[in-house]
Amino acid sequence: MKIETAAIHIGQEHDPHTHAVIPPIYATSTFAQIEPGITKGYDYTRSGNPNFSNLEKTLAAIEEAQYATVFGSGMAAITAILSTLKQGDLILAEENIYGCTYRILDKVFSKFGLKVEYFDFSNPGNYRYIAAKLPALVWIESPTNPLLKIIDIKAISDVAQKTGSTLIVDNTFASSYLQKPINLGADISISSTTKYINGHSDCLGGVVLTNHEVWHEKIIFAQKAVGLNPSPFDSWLISRGVKTLAVRMEQHCNNAMKFANFLESLPLVKFVRYPFLESHPQYDVAKQQMTGGSGIVTAILDLSLEQTKKMISAFTYFTLAESLGGIESLVCHPASMTHASIPKEGREKVGISDGLIRFSVGIEHCDDLIDDFEKALATMSIQK
Ligand SMILES: Cc1ncc(COP(=O)(O)O)c(C=O)c1O
Numbered sequence: 001m002k003i004e005t006a007a008i009h010i011g012q013e014h015d016p017h018t019h020a021v022i023p024p025i026y027a028t029s030t031f032a033q034i035e036p037g038i039t040k041g042y043d044y045t046r047s048g049n050p051n052f053s054n055l056e057k058t059l060a061a062i063e064e065a066q067y068a069t070v071f072g073s074g075m076a077a078i079t080a081i082l083s084t085l086k087q088g089d090l091i092l093a094e095e096n097i098y099g100c101t102y103r104i105l106d107k108v109f110s111k112f113g114l115k116v117e118y119f120d121f122s123n124p125g126n127y128r129y130i131a132a133k134l135p136a137l138v139w140i141e142s143p144t145n146p147l148l149k150i151i152d153i154k155a156i157s158d159v160a161q162k163t164g165s166t167l168i169v170d171n172t173f174a175s176s177y178l179q180k181p182i183n184l185g186a187d188i189s190i191s192s193t194t195k196y197i198n199g200h201s202d203c204l205g206g207v208v209l210t211n212h213e214v215w216h217e218k219i220i221f222a223q224k225a226v227g228l229n230p231s232p233f234d235s236w237l238i239s240r241g242v243k244t245l246a247v248r249m250e251q252h253c254n255n256a257m258k259f260a261n262f263l264e265s266l267p268l269v270k271f272v273r274y275p276f277l278e279s280h281p282q283y284d285v286a287k288q289q290m291t292g293g294s295g296i297v298t299a300i301l302d303l304s305l306e307q308t309k310k311m312i313s314a315f316t317y318f319t320l321a322e323s324l325g326g327i328e329s330l331v332c333h334p335a336s337m338t339h340a341s342i343p344k345e346g347r348e349k350v351g352i353s354d355g356l357i358r359f360s361v362g363i364e365h366c367d368d369l370i371d372d373f374e375k376a377l378a379t380m381s382i383q384k
Contacts, residue, residue, distance in 0.1 A: 124155060
């Protein structure tokens with residue numbers, strides 16, 4: 001079954017009692033037991049609910065993974081994985097990971113004795129540290145947030161596998177439609193389903209996917225023991241949103257490609273990054289492991305910091321907001337928003353300069369988005 005069909009039909013079975021075409025929302029915290037300990041598969045919503053099971057079936061199917069476990073947010077999914085580690089365990093992480101992933105490692109789990117070292121894993125020369133340090137986990141994102149670096153998932157997974165390290169890939173920026181990390185060799189693929197998977201910016205969610213039964217059991221345990229579950233309503237919303245993933249992603253990719261080309265043509269723009277632009281340093285790897293460039297474009301304009309901030313507040317269709325992956329376009333300033341939790345020195349070391357802007361290109365008509373950019377520039381009386 002193709003992904004377009006799986007997203008609509010798997011985990012979306014008609015309600016067995018009423019034949020309602022759309023499965024209902026099971027807004028319940030608990031389930032009646034037939035006899036003590038004998039249930040119809042669910043006992044308490046923290047450890048399971050039909051809306052979670054429905055969504056898990058869909059998400060496993062569309063990413064071609066055996067197991068999926070859903071969470072209340074992307075950060076809850078990340079917490080579930082980290083909670084399986086023990087004092088002294090080492091994580092080697094890509095140096096350009098999402099600001100809040102950095103923060104939970106640096107400010108929360110380091111207190112419990114987890115050790116983290118950061119490397120630029122877009123440079124295969126740095127894979128040697130995996131072989132030398134034998135970490136418990138190798139943690140990457142591809143594309144990374146916000147610099148859109150591409151890590152060669154197949155190549156890094158070969159190294160991690162040989163050393164017995166577990167490779168975690170945060171697939172949020174690509175989505176299951178454009179990239180399947182487990183098929184490329186990752187042990188675990190996680191996503192913030194808040195983003196492309198739901199696609200409508202109306203709830204939070206996260207998922208952990210794996211083919212390893214042992215990892216699946218650990219992750220289910222974390223869901224209920226740490227209390228990281230989503231709500232039935234949010235799971236239902238994500239089940240609804242994911243049905244249109246394929247058509248949305250096609251339009252995100254088309255629009256973002258056009259928008260990136262437009263930005264690249266402007267003398268005012270000093271730097272543009274988009275995985276499917278030939279100027280991207282890992283363009284070949286992106287083409288190998290992704291079927292589209294996704295919807296995020298980053299750029300640095302030849303403006304002062306003050307002018308940059310003023311300009312990104314002047315758009316009509318690009319709303320100035322955190323998050324990404326919704327049908328509506330958003331713009332953000334990573335240094336003062338999504339990545340503010342990383343100290344300035346650390347941000348600059350990995351390339352998140354104060355001038356960097358991140359566009360989440362939505363599915364509006366691209367001409368209107370380009371027009372929006374031009375009008376915002378015009379309000380500042382700046383020559384293109
Ligand atoms: C790459 C990446 N991973 C994880 C998260 C966390 O997801 P959530 O906001 O759903 O907790 C985000 C959020 O922006 C993200 O961009």
